[in-house]
Amino acid sequence: MSTTFEVYPGKEYVPSFAELLDISNERINSFLRDSGIIKSAILDVEIHKNIDHSKVKFNMNDKLIWNDDYYVWFFIRGVDGGTDSYYHKITEFDKEIWKEEISINAKVRQFADSINKSIEIGHYWSFRRSAGQPGIINLAYGLIAASLAKITDGFIYSDDGAWDYDRFPALAEDFFRWYFKPEFAGKSEYKMWAQNCIESIYEELK
Template sequence: MSTTFEIIPVEKKNITFRQVIDLSEQRINSFFDSLKIKSNIKLEINLHEISERYVKEVDLDSEFFWTDNEYVWFTINGIPGGTDAYCERIKDDFDESNPWGIFEEMILNNKTIKDFELKIDKSKKLNIYWRLRRSAGQRASINVAYGIISASIAELTGGFIWTEDGAWNFSKFPAEPHEFYKWYFKPDSEDDGDLKEWAISCLGGIAYELK
C-alpha cells in the first residue's frame, strides 16, 4: 500500500529544485530539533524515467518541473528508501464534461482555507500540481519527511496540500502549510486513534535511525 500528498500551487509555480531542497531540509531539521533529536538531514535527488530507462542528476537551479514520463526520487542521506515525486497537469483534457473535477471533493471537505474557490481559480491558471508518494515499509524518517517536503513545496508556491488515500487524517484536508505544520506527526493534536498510534511508533524510531 502507498499513500500520497498532492500539492496544488496558488500564487506561483516557478520555483527551483534548490529552493525545495533548502526549505525542506530546514523544516525537517527543525521538526527533529523539536523532538530533541540532533540531526543534520541532507536531501538528495535524481530524475528517473518512469520505466527506469535512465537516471539523471538534477540541476538544482533549474525549474521544479519534469515530464509525465519521469519522476524525481528524494532520499535522506544515510537512510534507506525514499519518496517519489510526480509533476502533472491539473486539467483533465480527456473529461470534457468536468475537466476540473479534481477540485470538487476539496471544496466539499474544506474547513480552514479562506476564499478557497478564489484560490482554486488561481490554481487553474497555473494548471500544475505535484504528487509525492510514500510506499509501504519506508523508514520512519521518510514517513515524516515526505509530508514536510510536500508542505515546503506548498509554502514556496503559496499553495495547499491534499490527500484522500490515508496519508493523514482526511478530515484536515485541504490544508495550507502553516496549518499542516501544527498537526502533522504531532500525536497530541490527532484524534484518530490508529493514526496517533502509528505516529508515536514512527517518532520512537527516528532517533535510532539517525544515530
Template sequence: MATTFDVYPGDDYIPSFLELKTLTELKLQRYLRQHGIKAKLEISVRLNLIDNSSTQRVNLNSPAWWEENQYAWFTLEGIAGGTGAYLLSLDEEFRQSLSSDWTSDHPGLQPTPELAQVYTTARSLGRSWYFRRSAGQPAEINIAYGFLASALAELTNGVVYSDDSAWDFARFPALPHDFDTWYMNPEAALRSDYAKWASDCLTSLAEKYRSSEQ
C-alpha cells in the same frame, strides 16, 4: 500500501530544487528539534525515467519541474528508501472541481481567501505535483515526504491535499503553516492509529539518534 500528498499551487512560480531542498530541511530540523531529537537530515534528489531504471543528475538551481515521463526521487543521506514526486496535469473535469465546492467533504472547514486563490490558480494552470510514499519506508522518509509537500506548497503559495490515508482526511486541504503544526504530531492526530504511527516513528528516531551519540 502507498500514500500520497498532492500539492496545488496558488501562483505560477516554480521554485528551484535548491529552494525546495533548503526549506524542507529547515522544516525537518524544526520538527525534530520540537520532539527532542538531535539529528540533521540532508536531502538529495535525482530524476528517473518512469518506465526504466535510467537516472539523471539534477542541477539544484534548475526549476523543480521535469518531463512527464520522469519523476523526481528524493532521498535522505545515509537513509534507505525515498519518495517519488510526480507531475499531474489536471483534466477539465478535475479543474472544474477545484472550487469552493472542494470543501463540501469537510463541513468544519471554512473557505478562506487563501484557499480561494489556490482554487482559481490551480484551475487556470491545470497542473499540480504529488509525492508518493510506498509502504515499509523508514521513519525519516515517513516524515520527510510530508514536509517536502508542505515546503513546495509554501513556495508556491499553495495547499497540501490527501484523500488516501496519508494523514487525517478531515485536515485537508491544508495550508502549509497549518500542516506543519499537526503532521506526524501524536498529540494533534485526530485518529488513534495516526497518533500511534507518529509516536512509533518518533520513538524509533529517538532511540536511533540517541545511540549514535554514544
C-alpha cells in the same frame, strides 16, 4: 499500500530543486530538534526514468518541472527508501473532480477560491510514500510537500489516508503545526503511527 500528498500552487512562481531542498531540510531538522532528536538529516534529490529507474543528470537550479517520462526521488542520505514525486498538468477530469468536491464538501468549499486559482495556473505536484518506508521518510515526504506549498502560496491535499482526511485541504503553516505531531492527531491510528516513527528515527539516522 501507498499514500500521497498533493500540492496545488497559489501563484505562477515555480521554485528550483535547490530552493525546495533548502526549505525542506530546515523544516525536517527543526522538527527533529523539537522532538528531542539530536541527530540531523540531510535531504537530497535525484531524477529517474520511469522505464528503467536509471538516474538522469540535472541541475539543482532547474525548476521543479519535468515530464511524464521521469519521476523525482527525494531521500535522506544514509537511509534506505524515499518518496517519489510527480509533476502534473491539470486535466478536464481534475476540474470535474474539484467541482464536485466543492459542491459536497464544506471544508473543500472553504478553499474554493484557492482551488480555482490553482486550476487556472494549470499544474500541481504529488509526493508518494510507499508502504514499509522508514520513519524519517514518513515524516519527510509530508514536510517536503508543505515546504513546496509554502513557497508557492498554495495548499496541500490528501484523500488516501496520508493523514486525517478532515484536515484537508490545508495551508502550509497549519500543516506544519499538526503534521506528525501525536498530540494533534485526530485519530488514535495516526497518533500511534507518528509516535512509533519518531521513536525509530533516532536509530535510522547515522
